[in-house]
Amino acid sequence: MAESSEGEEEGKLxxxxxxxxxxxxLCEMAKKAAWSVSSCKPGNGVLSLRDDNLDTYWxxxxxxxxxxxxxxQKKVKLQLVVLYVDFKLDESYTPSKISIRAGDGFHNLxxxxxxxxxxxxxxxxxxxxxxxxxxxxxxxxxxxxxxxxNHLNGRDTHVRQIKxxxxxxxxxxxxxxxxxxxxxxxxxxxx
Amino acid sequence: xxxxxxxxxQNSLRHFMYRNAIFMCERLCAEFPSxxxxxxxxxCYLQNNQAYSAYHILKGNHMAHSRYLxxxxxxxxxxxxxxxxxxxxxxxxxxxIPNGAAGHYLLGLIYRCTDRRxxxxxxxxxxxxxxxxxxxxxxELCILGAAEEAAxxxxxxxxxCIQKQHLPHGLGSKSMQASAEDQGxxxxxNVGAEDLSPRHLKNIHGNSQRDAAGNYHSAxxxxxxxxxPLNGGPxxxxxxxxxxxxxAASQLSGVAPPPICRNMQINGPNSCATGADSSPRSTVNxxxxxxxxxxxxxxxxxxxxxxLFADSAPRRSIRLATGDSVxxxxxxxxxxxxxxxxxxxKYLGGSKIATGSVRPVTGRKGQSWSNENFDxxxxxxxxxxxxxxxxxxxxxxxxxxxxDQEGPTSAAGVCLSGSRVAVxxxxxxxxxxxxxxxxxLSCGYRCQDALDVYxxxxxxxxxxxxxxxxxxxxxxxMVDYVEADHAFNLARLASPYSLEGMDVYSTVLYHLKExxxxxxxxxxxxxxDRLAPQSWCAMGNCYSLQKDxxxxxxxxxxxxxxxxxxxxxxxxxxxxxxALEDFxxxxxxxxxxxxxxTRHYNAWYGLGxxxxxxxxxxxxxxxxxxxxxxxxxxxVIMSYLGTALHALKRNKxxxxxxxxxxxxxxxxxxxLYQKANILVTVENFDGALEVLExxxxxxxxxxxxxxxxxxxxxxxxxxxxxxxxxxLALDMKPSATDVATIKAAIEKLHVPxxxxxxx
Numbered sequence: 024m025a026e027s028s029e030g031e032e033e034g035k036l037x038x039x040x041x042x043x044x045x046x047x048x049l050c051e052m053a054k055k056a057a058w059s060v061s062s063c064k065p066g067n068g069v070l071s072l073r074d075d076n077l078d079t080y081w082x083x084x085x086x087x088x089x090x091x092x093x094x095x096q097k098k099v100k101l102q103l104v105v106l107y108v109d110f111k112l113d114e115s116y117t118p119s120k121i122s123i124r125a126g127d128g129f130h131n132l133x134x135x136x137x138x139x140x141x142x143x144x145x146x147x148x149x150x151x152x153x154x155x156x157x158x159x160x161x162x163x164x165x166x167x168x169x170x171x172x173n174h175l176n177g178r179d180t181h182v183r184q185i186k187x188x189x190x191x192x193x194x195x196x197x198x199x200x201x202x203x204x205x206x207x208x209x210x211x212x213x214x
Numbered sequence: 215x216x217x218x219x220x221x222x223x224q225n226s227l228r229h230f231m232y233r234n235a236i237f238m239c240e241r242l243c244a245e246f247p248s249x250x251x252x253x254x255x256x257x258c259y260l261q262n263n264q265a266y267s268a269y270h271i272l273k274g275n276h277m278a279h280s281r282y283l284x285x286x287x288x289x290x291x292x293x294x295x296x297x298x299x300x301x302x303x304x305x306x307x308x309x310x311i312p313n314g315a316a317g318h319y320l321l322g323l324i325y326r327c328t329d330r331r332x333x334x335x336x337x338x339x340x341x342x343x344x345x346x347x348x349x350x351x352x353x354e355l356c357i358l359g360a361a362e363e364a365a366x367x368x369x370x371x372x373x374x375c376i377q378k379q380h381l382p383h384g385l386g387s388k389s390m391q392a393s394a395e396d397q398g399x400x401x402x403x404n405v406g407a408e409d410l411s412p413r414h415l416k417n418i419h420g421n422s423q424r425d426a427a428g429n430y431h432s433a434x435x436x437x438x439x440x441x442x443p444l445n446g447g448p449x450x451x452x453x454x455x456x457x458x459x460x461x462a463a464s465q466l467s468g469v470a471p472p473p474i475c476r477n478m479q480i481n482g483p484n485s486c487a488t489g490a491d492s493s494p495r496s497t498v499n500x501x502x503x504x505x506x507x508x509x510x511x512x513x514x515x516x517x518x519x520x521x522l523f524a525d526s527a528p529r530r531s532i533r534l535a536t537g538d539s540v541x542x543x544x545x546x547x548x549x550x551x552x553x554x555x556x557x558x559x560k561y562l563g564g565s566k567i568a569t570g571s572v573r574p575v576t577g578r579k580g581q582s583w584s585n586e587n588f589d590x591x592x593x594x595x596x597x598x599x600x601x602x603x604x605x606x607x608x609x610x611x612x613x614x615x616x617x618d619q620e621g622p623t624s625a626a627g628v629c630l631s632g633s634r635v636a637v638x639x640x641x642x643x644x645x646x647x648x649x650x651x652x653x654x655l656s657c658g659y660r661c662q663d664a665l666d667v668y669x670x671x672x673x674x675x676x677x678x679x680x681x682x683x684x685x686x687x688x689x690x691x692m693v694d695y696v697e698a699d700h701a702f703n704l705a706r707l708a709s710p711y712s713l714e715g716m717d718v719y720s721t722v723l724y725h726l727k728e729x730x731x732x733x734x735x736x737x738x739x740x741x742x743d744r745l746a747p748q749s750w751c752a753m754g755n756c757y758s759l760q761k762d763x764x765x766x767x768x769x770x771x772x773x774x775x776x777x778x779x780x781x782x783x784x785x786x787x788x789x790x791x792x793a794l795e796d797f798x799x800x801x802x803x804x805x806x807x808x809x810x811x812t813r814h815y816n817a818w819y820g821l822g823x824x825x826x827x828x829x830x831x832x833x834x835x836x837x838x839x840x841x842x843x844x845x846x847x848x849x850v851i852m853s854y855l856g857t858a859l860h861a862l863k864r865n866k867x868x869x870x871x872x873x874x875x876x877x878x879x880x881x882x883x884x885x886l887y888q889k890a891n892i893l894v895t896v897e898n899f900d901g902a903l904e905v906l907e908x909x910x911x912x913x914x915x916x917x918x919x920x921x922x923x924x925x926x927x928x929x930x931x932x933x934x935x936x937x938x939x940x941x942l943a944l945d946m947k948p949s950a951t952d953v954a955t956i957k958a959a960i961e962k963l964h965v966p967x968x969x970x971x972x973x
Contacts, residue, residue, distance in 0.1 A: 046950070047761075048949045048951075102950070156953070156954055156957030156960075156961065157954065157957065157961060159950065159954035159957075160951075160954060190949065190951040191951075192795075194793075196823065196826045196827035197826050197827075197829075197861055199891075199918070199921070199922070200917065200921045200948065200952050200955070201918065201948060201949045202916065202918055203915065203918070203946055203948050203949075204913045204915045204916040204917075204946075206883050206912065206913045206916070207883055207884065207887070207913060207918070209695065209725060210849075210850055210883060210884045211850075211884060212823075213815075213816055213848070213850050213851065214721050214724060214789060214816065
């Protein structure tokens with residue numbers, strides 16, 4: 024999967040990656056989703072989370088926890104959440120404790136992952152898979168990323184970019200399994 | 215002054231000096247406003263890609279040729295209504311279509327673009343019957359799926375037709391009898407020349423396609439035709455009447471017909487017993503034979519030709535491109551002479567004519583026809599070489615002497631030239647028959663048959679860009695990408711600057727996943743021609759192979775912008791939209807493709823796939839069926855049709871189609887796999903396992919085969935085997951989703967009594 028430097032403790036992530044490297048069989052799922060945030064400072068709104076620009080960031084402006092809500096048009100399989108945060112630039116605005124929740128809507132969100140970042144600097148990969156192979160993906164209508172606390176006890180938070188990944192759909196519709204061998208793939212489409 | 219200006223303009227056109235031509239024509243039109251002259255000006259504009267100017271000049275003109283040019287300009291400017299009205303005025307339904315075959319062809323194109331298939335077919339057929347060498351019309355018929363067999367189209371009737379066109383009337387195709395006296399021949403020739411000259415009229419530079427056919431019938435309107443510079447077309451000229459080229463030459467040159475022309479003229483009478491008046495003719499004949507090839511002996515010839523010219527000039531309504539052609543004829547002549555000096559008996563230009571007939575398709579302008587002219591009456595061993603080479607003249611003197619001897623043979627020569635035309639015509643038609651049949655079969659997707667037909671071509675014709683591209687396309691349709699790659703590669707070597715079929719080549723490389731070759735091809739194509747849709751299609755395929763669908767889409771959209779009548783670009787856009795999961799736009803793109811070309815089965819297939827993904831199985835089945843009807847041999851389409859039927863729970867039909875698909879292409883594993891799927895649905899597990907075992911042999915590294923087998927064994931409660939197969943499936947490194955599914959299935963195996971069976 025994606026590279027990351029895992030901290031030794033369970034649930035802690037240290038450091039981050041400068042490059043965003045994701046497996047080929049994953050694709051970004053949230054392009055057509057509805058993004059919203061619990062609060063923001065004017066000029067640093069939710070668009071900065073999705074603009075592919077690491078210089079712009081979202082700054083919250085309210086009480087903790089700060090929430091980023093992602094609502095999809097239909098149930099999607101998700102596997103990976105990637106955040107770009109930088110302790111060197113944001114210091115006390117850098118998120119520390121993050122909880123990821125999923126569900127059908129605001130009324131039934133359940134936490135699926137809790138993580139603590141320690142001085143992150145770059146892309147941080149948060150896998151949503153469970154231990155069971157049946158739990159590789161989270162099949163959900165809505166994802167909520169909750170920032171529970173920041174470094175140095177900062178009140179508000181900066182997040183520069185968020186990306187959400189899930190498995191690429193089978194290019195051949197109505198097929199149970201994807202084809203792997205060349206013989207099959209050659210004959211599987213007409214272009 | 216009018217004549218000088220006209221000649222100057224045509225000379226400039228011949229030399230591709232458009233600015234000069236336009237300027238001169240404008241002066242001409244200002245001094246001597248006449249419809250003929252405005253036609254000439256329009257031609258200049260059309261040649262210079264300024265269709266809009268031509269449009270304005272010709273608007274409202276009613277001469278047949280003007281209407282034709284006007285329609286051309288409208289067509290280029292995409293004003294199809296006006297083009298149609300010009301060619302086929304609504305209130306004069308009985309008006310003749312201007313320019314015969316060319317007019318019908320243009321009208322056919324217009325009907326095709328406006329979706330009136332039957333009328334289009336009617337007009338293309340008309341065009342072909344008027345001019346059997348109008349290959350482009352036959353091509354269009356094949357694309358529309360309504361072409362008759364090449365053997366009938368390019369058959370005996372066509373042969374007669376060509377011969378009539380290429381021989382003076384006096385000769386005709388049948389009775390080239392020496393009985394025709396010189397005089398008789400001459401007079402008939404005269405007539406022939408008259409009639410022929412309009413025919414030789416070369417029209418439009420605007421229609422390069424038409425040019426290919428070479429010989430257009432134009433309405434015998436001196437004015438109109440006169441304004442056409444002779445380009446290309448006159449390959450056919452050569453046969454007939456030598457006088458005509460001469461006449462044209464004389465007209466064009468106006469003041470001093472070049473000696474060559476004279477030669478030609480003189481030659482003409484020699485071979486075809488044409489000529490202005492008999493007396494000069496006989497002398498000419500005697501003097502010119504050899505010089506025909508070399509036309510060197512100007513002094514003597516000048517006198518004779520002078521007389522001939524005088525006669526032919528008035529006859530000639532068409533102005534031939536003298537300058538160039540004359541020069542060409544010069545060289546041609548010389549080369550011809552290279553053939554041999556013994557023309558006394560054989561000079562049957564016939565053979566040359568034969569070659570001549572083959573030549574028109576190459577559309578060589580002045581050069582070729584001058585060749586032809588000379589050929590008449592000239593012995594033609596190895597005419598191909600003489601034609602193509604440009605040797606220097608040999609000594610004229612000897613020639614002239616031999617000419618004298620040949621004088622008397624002129625009559626005989628004439629008769630023979632007629633038979634030469636016949637031979638030539640039949641050679642050409644034989645070639646076109648093969649090509650036509652091959653093209654028709656490949657448009658009907660009977661690819662193996664098409665390949666068998668193309669193989670019958672002589673080596674030198676086979677190794678041309680066009681034929682090799684067609685071969686490549688045939689292999690592509692048969693899903694034999696390796697062979698297709700090979701064929702296209704040869705095509706690129708044969709004509710590295712041709713873009714025809716390169717979009718298909720890029721798709722072949724896409725399927726073969728050869729990203730290096732594909733990016734190289736794309737780069738080359740773009741550097742060759744940035745404005746061709748094929749180059750951008752290749753570029754787009756390159757990006758798509760690297761999974762950068764957004765950039766690929768941009769490239770395909772550019773291709774669409776460059777030529778919205780290029781169906782494949784629309785289809786590729788559709789594929790990219792679907793890859794980006796933008797189904798709405800994908801559907802729109804596919805529908806645009808279908809609007810351009812209803813027989814573009816890829817677009818039907820694309821729509822079927824979209825609906826399959828959206829689970830609208832009825833629609834999906836309908837679209838796959840349409841694709842299947844167009845291309846009934848594609849096993850891929852059949853297997854998808856079967857999949858759609860399976861989804862609609864029409865399992866029996868699905869199985870039938872799958873069987874057909876399996877038969878159609880033994881190398882395609884997909885129908886077998888789908889058959890296994892269907893068998894599982896109908897709970898025929900043994901059958902399914904049998905099929906899957908077979909598949910295992912064919913594609914031992916295909917994870918989905920093992921996964922499906924695992925599932926079946928699980929259903930059968932044979933847990934060990936299931937476990938084994940799931941394990942094998944995982945070994946084949948399937949995608950993450952499948953890994954998850956398979957692992958989940960394995961987990962469930964250990965709980966055999968779990969009712970939940972969502973596997």
